[in-house]
Amino acid sequence: IDLSVTWLGQAMPGCLYNASGVWCREEEELEAVRASAAAAVVSKSATLAPRDGNPEPRYCQTPLGSINSMGLPNRGFDYYLDYARRYRYGSGKPLFLSLSGLSLDDNCAMLRALAEEGLPAVPEVNLSCPNVPGKPQLGYDFAATAEALDAFDAAYPGLYGVKLPPYFDPAHFAAMAEILNRHPRLAFVTCINSIGNGLVVDIDSEAVVIKPKDGLGGLGGDYVLPTALANVREFYRLLPGKDVVGCGGVKSGREAFMHILAGARAVQVGTCLYHEGPGAFARISSELAVLMRAKGYRSLDAFRGKLRTL
Numbered sequence: 001i002d003l004s005v006t007w008l009g010q011a012m013p014g015c016l017y018n019a020s021g022v023w024c025r026e027e028e029e030l031e032a033v034r035a036s037a038a039a040a041v042v043s044k045s046a047t048l049a050p051r052d053g054n055p056e057p058r059y060c061q062t063p064l065g066s067i068n069s070m071g072l073p074n075r076g077f078d079y080y081l082d083y084a085r086r087y088r089y090g091s092g093k094p095l096f097l098s099l100s101g102l103s104l105d106d107n108c109a110m111l112r113a114l115a116e117e118g119l120p121a122v123p124e125v126n127l128s129c130p131n132v133p134g135k136p137q138l139g140y141d142f143a144a145t146a147e148a149l150d151a152f153d154a155a156y157p158g159l160y161g162v163k164l165p166p167y168f169d170p171a172h173f174a175a176m177a178e179i180l181n182r183h184p185r186l187a188f189v190t191c192i193n194s195i196g197n198g199l200v201v202d203i204d205s206e207a208v209v210i211k212p213k214d215g216l217g218g219l220g221g222d223y224v225l226p227t228a229l230a231n232v233r234e235f236y237r238l239l240p241g242k243d244v245v246g247c248g249g250v251k252s253g254r255e256a257f258m259h260i261l262a263g264a265r266a267v268q269v270g271t272c273l274y275h276e277g278p279g280a281f282a283r284i285s286s287e288l289a290v291l292m293r294a295k296g297y298r299s300l301d302a303f304r305g306k307l308r309t310l
């Protein structure tokens with residue numbers, strides 16, 4: 001059974017890696033993911049300056065997944081750039097740097113700095129952080145997204161990707177696709193980020209479960225799987241020549257299989273990784289291989305994007 005993936009002009013030994021934000025803020029975490037059965041590594045979304053993030057409690061696990069309002073806590077761009085300078089690219093596991101600047105200028109400054117280094121690291125620009133109070137998700141503002149992508153093209157000469165929020169309407173899928181398709185070096189989209197501004201209620205305490213934004217936070221886990229699959233399948237259809245990375249609700253080989261069936265080139269794991277740790281990658285990979293063997297598929301290409309309609 002071959003779980004390898006070739007994209008962005010490089011090969012990955014498998015198809016699974018972490019979702020940005022999970023097990024990737026500190027170098028020790030990044031190295032633990034790289035040393036695991038994960039096929040790639042993506043860093044926590046970086047701002048130019050380090051950030052503490054929102055007040056705690058800001059993450060909560062529920063029976064159906066997670067809610068978070070971390071608020072972009074990160075070590076600052078230079079920390080992750082330094083890690084990228086020392087990263088062992090020879091391991092065959094690509095490094096992605098997630099960038100989530102607080103302004104377009106900051107995103108472009110980080111992209112220019114990364115370009116100057118000439119490193120193999122690939123930027124994944126986050127258009128969808130839902131948890132910085134007062135900062136709307138860029139991906140929900142089509143005009144601002146169009147302007148930003150033009151600026152990214154000018155700031156960065158190489159291939160890059162974007163992390164998209166979930167969309168819930170065919171008109172929005174079409175509007176975003178029209179914008180994204182104007183950018184040939186925008187090589188991939190990662191669908192989806194958390195479903196923003198959910199509210200989890202604890203009936204014993206009769207209170208919300210996280211402190212920021214009076215309890216509003218991004219949802220992950222089982223809550224988001226159908227929405228994630230819809231976004232993967234729609235953008236797989238609407239973005240010819242681009243790759244879609246599936247993210248959302250993956251906790252076993254089954255959901256990884258669903259994402260690839262829907263068109264995903266590779267698959268990220270967030271909520272499940274947060275709780276299980278990097279051992280999750282070996283488990284999910286093995287479950288996926290067992291599923292493929294039972295169905296007679298020898299590689300991901302044999303079923304990628306082959307989701308049947310009725």
Ligand SMILES: O=C(O)c1[nH]c(=O)[nH]c(=O)c1I
Nearest residue numbers: 069070071072129131194218
């Ligand atoms: O609150 C966060 O740090 C966060 N949380 C998310 O669920 N998605 C994001 O892109 C980010 I930047």
